[in-house]
Amino acid sequence: MINKAWGTLFGAWLVASIATMGSLFFSEVMKFPPCVLCWYQRIGMYPLVFILLAGLFPVSKSVFKFSFPLAAMGWLISVYHNLLYYKILPESAAPCVQGVSCTTVFIKWFGFVTIPFLSFVAFTLILILLILTYRNLAHEKK
Numbered sequence: 001m002i003n004k005a006w007g008t009l010f011g012a013w014l015v016a017s018i019a020t021m022g023s024l025f026f027s028e029v030m031k032f033p034p035c036v037l038c039w040y041q042r043i044g045m046y047p048l049v050f051i052l053l054a055g056l057f058p059v060s061k062s063v064f065k066f067s068f069p070l071a072a073m074g075w076l077i078s079v080y081h082n083l084l085y086y087k088i089l090p091e092s093a094a095p096c097v098q099g100v101s102c103t104t105v106f107i108k109w110f111g112f113v114t115i116p117f118l119s120f121v122a123f124t125l126i127l128i129l130l131i132l133t134y135r136n137l138a139h140e141k142k
């Protein structure tokens with residue numbers, strides 16, 4: 001029987017894998033060049049695929065200490081990126097001085113789903129699932 005901690009950790013791995021494949025699809029297939037903030041978010045997302053997969057066999061609390069900081073860093077950068085993208089922060093606050101702008105619109109599904117928004121959702125889901133994994137592991141030990 002699969003325990004809850006394994007299921008939530010598998011969910012986090014699945015989200016990280018889909019997000020990684022999505023970012024590679026946008027840049028390699030659709031030829032959308034990533035901005036500076038997108039690169040920083042990739043630095044947080046790509047290793048999560050391998051860390052979370054390794055943490056599934058067997059599940060232990062140590063996977064949390066390696067994956068949570070990366071996910072939290074990626075989440076913070078994605079929040080900042082969305083604030084820039086939706087013009088809550090001025091474009092002068094963007095680190096994108098060379099190459100593609102951090103506010104360039106490549107996709108806008110349903111009028112609001114953008115690449116920065118997808119990143120924010122992915123990191124948010126991963127953080128929630130990691131917290132649930134940690135809690136489930138704490139309850140299983142009792």
